[in-house]
Amino acid sequence: MQKDSTSSDSPVNHVGRVRHRKRPTEVPSDANKASETNLLINDRNKYKSMLIRTYSSIWMIGGFVLIIYMGHLYICAMIVVIQIFMAKELFNLLRRANEERQLPGFRLLNWHFFFTAMLFTYGRFLSRHLVNTVTSDSLLYKLVNGLIKYQMFICYFLYIAGFVWFILTLKKKMYKYQFSQYAWTHMILLMVFAQSSFTVANIFEGIFWFLLPASLIVINDIAAYFFGFFFGKTPLIKLSPKKTWEGFIGASVTTMISAFVLANVMGRFQWLTCPRKDLSTGWLQCDPGPLFKPEYYSLSGLVPQWFPWKEVAIMPVQWHALALGLFASIIAPFGGFFASGFKRAFKVKDFGDSIPGHGGITDRMDCQMVMAVFAYTYYQSFVMSQNFSVEMILEQILRNLTFEEQKILYEQLGNIFHERQLMQT
Amino acid sequence: MQKDSTSSDSPVNHVGRVRHRKRPTEVPSDANKASETNLLINDRNKYKSMLIRTYSSIWMIGGFVLIIYMGHLYICAMIVVIQIFMAKELFNLLRRANEERQLPGFRLLNWHFFFTAMLFTYGRFLSRHLVNTVTSDSLLYKLVNGLIKYQMFICYFLYIAGFVWFILTLKKKMYKYQFSQYAWTHMILLMVFAQSSFTVANIFEGIFWFLLPASLIVINDIAAYFFGFFFGKTPLIKLSPKKTWEGFIGASVTTMISAFVLANVMGRFQWLTCPRKDLSTGWLQCDPGPLFKPEYYSLSGLVPQWFPWKEVAIMPVQWHALALGLFASIIAPFGGFFASGFKRAFKVKDFGDSIPGHGGITDRMDCQMVMAVFAYTYYQSFVMSQNFSVEMILEQILRNLTFEEQKILYEQLGNIFHERQLMQT
Numbered sequence: 001m002q003k004d005s006t007s008s009d010s011p012v013n014h015v016g017r018v019r020h021r022k023r024p025t026e027v028p029s030d031a032n033k034a035s036e037t038n039l040l041i042n043d044r045n046k047y048k049s050m051l052i053r054t055y056s057s058i059w060m061i062g063g064f065v066l067i068i069y070m071g072h073l074y075i076c077a078m079i080v081v082i083q084i085f086m087a088k089e090l091f092n093l094l095r096r097a098n099e100e101r102q103l104p105g106f107r108l109l110n111w112h113f114f115f116t117a118m119l120f121t122y123g124r125f126l127s128r129h130l131v132n133t134v135t136s137d138s139l140l141y142k143l144v145n146g147l148i149k150y151q152m153f154i155c156y157f158l159y160i161a162g163f164v165w166f167i168l169t170l171k172k173k174m175y176k177y178q179f180s181q182y183a184w185t186h187m188i189l190l191m192v193f194a195q196s197s198f199t200v201a202n203i204f205e206g207i208f209w210f211l212l213p214a215s216l217i218v219i220n221d222i223a224a225y226f227f228g229f230f231f232g233k234t235p236l237i238k239l240s241p242k243k244t245w246e247g248f249i250g251a252s253v254t255t256m257i258s259a260f261v262l263a264n265v266m267g268r269f270q271w272l273t274c275p276r277k278d279l280s281t282g283w284l285q286c287d288p289g290p291l292f293k294p295e296y297y298s299l300s301g302l303v304p305q306w307f308p309w310k311e312v313a314i315m316p317v318q319w320h321a322l323a324l325g326l327f328a329s330i331i332a333p334f335g336g337f338f339a340s341g342f343k344r345a346f347k348v349k350d351f352g353d354s355i356p357g358h359g360g361i362t363d364r365m366d367c368q369m370v371m372a373v374f375a376y377t378y379y380q381s382f383v384m385s386q387n388f389s390v391e392m393i394l395e396q397i398l399r400n401l402t403f404e405e406q407k408i409l410y411e412q413l414g415n416i417f418h419e420r421q422l423m424q425t
Numbered sequence: 426m427q428k429d430s431t432s433s434d435s436p437v438n439h440v441g442r443v444r445h446r447k448r449p450t451e452v453p454s455d456a457n458k459a460s461e462t463n464l465l466i467n468d469r470n471k472y473k474s475m476l477i478r479t480y481s482s483i484w485m486i487g488g489f490v491l492i493i494y495m496g497h498l499y500i501c502a503m504i505v506v507i508q509i510f511m512a513k514e515l516f517n518l519l520r521r522a523n524e525e526r527q528l529p530g531f532r533l534l535n536w537h538f539f540f541t542a543m544l545f546t547y548g549r550f551l552s553r554h555l556v557n558t559v560t561s562d563s564l565l566y567k568l569v570n571g572l573i574k575y576q577m578f579i580c581y582f583l584y585i586a587g588f589v590w591f592i593l594t595l596k597k598k599m600y601k602y603q604f605s606q607y608a609w610t611h612m613i614l615l616m617v618f619a620q621s622s623f624t625v626a627n628i629f630e631g632i633f634w635f636l637l638p639a640s641l642i643v644i645n646d647i648a649a650y651f652f653g654f655f656f657g658k659t660p661l662i663k664l665s666p667k668k669t670w671e672g673f674i675g676a677s678v679t680t681m682i683s684a685f686v687l688a689n690v691m692g693r694f695q696w697l698t699c700p701r702k703d704l705s706t707g708w709l710q711c712d713p714g715p716l717f718k719p720e721y722y723s724l725s726g727l728v729p730q731w732f733p734w735k736e737v738a739i740m741p742v743q744w745h746a747l748a749l750g751l752f753a754s755i756i757a758p759f760g761g762f763f764a765s766g767f768k769r770a771f772k773v774k775d776f777g778d779s780i781p782g783h784g785g786i787t788d789r790m791d792c793q794m795v796m797a798v799f800a801y802t803y804y805q806s807f808v809m810s811q812n813f814s815v816e817m818i819l820e821q822i823l824r825n826l827t828f829e830e831q832k833i834l835y836e837q838l839g840n841i842f843h844e845r846q847l848m849q850t
Binding site for chain 1: 574575577578581585588589591592595597600601603604605608609611612615663664756759762763766767769770771795798799802803805806807815818819821822823826830831832833834835837838839841842
């Protein structure tokens, strides 16, 4: 499956989102006919590839907007599909066809680990939401409750089964290959599942917390591409020779401004800001909380008298958006550098060929992965912690505990209060 | 650091705990003087190595018992020390000296990830226990509380710092080596920290849940060694040529019996059965619960009249011990096979030379790792499961809510129960 060509200059199918503009002086003035024709063809190819890339980008963005509109469950389904494709691309990349033929069932084992990881990350999450959806007497309720209760054990059992399987299929002279495959399988699953489980968690906190970070990465990518295309001169990092400081800085500024503006726009839709507690796809209504309530800042003294706007309305969430924007433009690109380096190490141009003009799905997800985890930890540490309150714990109790357990908790709390009062008097 | 010799027949420094007994017919009757002398030396070496091994085993077990007596904190400290040694041995194993010299700061990066993982696994755990130990007004309390609150973010930040560092130090022509180092570092940390964090969790649930599984592995190891030594004939698995079916089966039976007996013995000590909620090392007293209360089974009809015992006392925990014993004897040895395969893949005889006669610490921990995770999941799923969530949420309530909020929560819960009852009638 490995491609031999590694020419990093090919404009097609490459991550390179920032590229040097060919300055006129660089065009050889003494070129002969052959090379001129060559250049022309190259140029035509370049524009053709840009067209293909733009075309599939538009389709992707369109599909994405539709899925956002359809709701949380569909977005999660999209994440899962992306996840499967990514795992497939990465598993393919590592595989060496000739060695694989001597190891029957080896790819199956990879997928066994994949689905074990899937059950581990989503099992508890889905079943918790399912418990709220089905009635408490049905068989399904008991089944799902059992899954919640023994999920960890089931996953451990499945993992150990794979582990034993791996050891029993070890073949002489292939040890090193098999062990490094084992390590890489774990690494891939770690990458793919860390990203996607955090993404899914973000989605249920409110689509806002998934959509804004994801959009910022896309905006930063596109902005870096165009700033690099028109102003790019100074190379940024050896790993990705097409990226320039001009692209990097221009994209950063664009991303920060976009973050501030987009947060305000997205913050107006309850569909995006409300958290989702169940697995239905119905309409959402909630009090989005103080984060999304505009605060008014007076502009008097800052603007001339004739200026029509005397004050601006800024939602507190916009300040958080700036933090996300900063990360998306400064740190997230390292996800792309990592992917570039990885591709160079394994001597491939792209992770796959799923998207015309873009390469594999993994090629488009490199920075998204880093961003999703950041968005999650940021949300959990700085946004949600403020609301950590009676309501949240109440929700936890009603969602995670069975009715019996809820009663036990209630009694225990009562006992504690009783003891306290005895101590005080 | 890699050793060239891989002779799997050397009796010294090898995991091989089951070995073929040399049957008399196998000794060449026509042997010349030279080979006889050789045999004699070999034999002397064999007994000398066995002596060294037994000697250091006794020291290890003695030290272990002392640490168990000293308490939870000291056991955890021992786990952390073992963890550091294991990581050191494994990092050393992967490193290629010549390539490393061109990559300054590379080992430092490995340790940076190690300590980030350390903060991630223990930070929250330790700080939770610390919060229970210090007074609620002190500065330390606020600091620790801050650590709990932002722990995830701090760890993520440290990880990303290491990630960026890794990318910035990527060197041309070394990509593949560096990336595979990166993957293996993650794999090693996963192995080492999964094991040790589960072990620490077990310890605080009661030393019993750490000591019994760990003892069973040791017993299984020793029993397999001796059964193999005296009765071993039929080879068990190609990966470890010295292991025999006789050793495997004999060890299984021994382990199951030991599990049943040991659980009864250990179950009598409150020092071992009580959970520990704080970080002190003081004496423990608790109601160990029904698990450790003997139930009496009548023997009438099963034994002859003259038999002095008319009934046996069995603690319910002994049945759980059988499950642990089954795992320790059937599945845990695969941890050893994995380690053997790994050593063969990387062409080393041992992971290190920390323990005279045993090899590295990792050589002694291979099965313990698999076992600790099993003991944890088993305990969580089948022993503790009923009180787990209630206790956890109760702890959250008492820690995170003010007294006023706790009262509001209690009232709201009461209201919800009241409403439910109205709906049902």
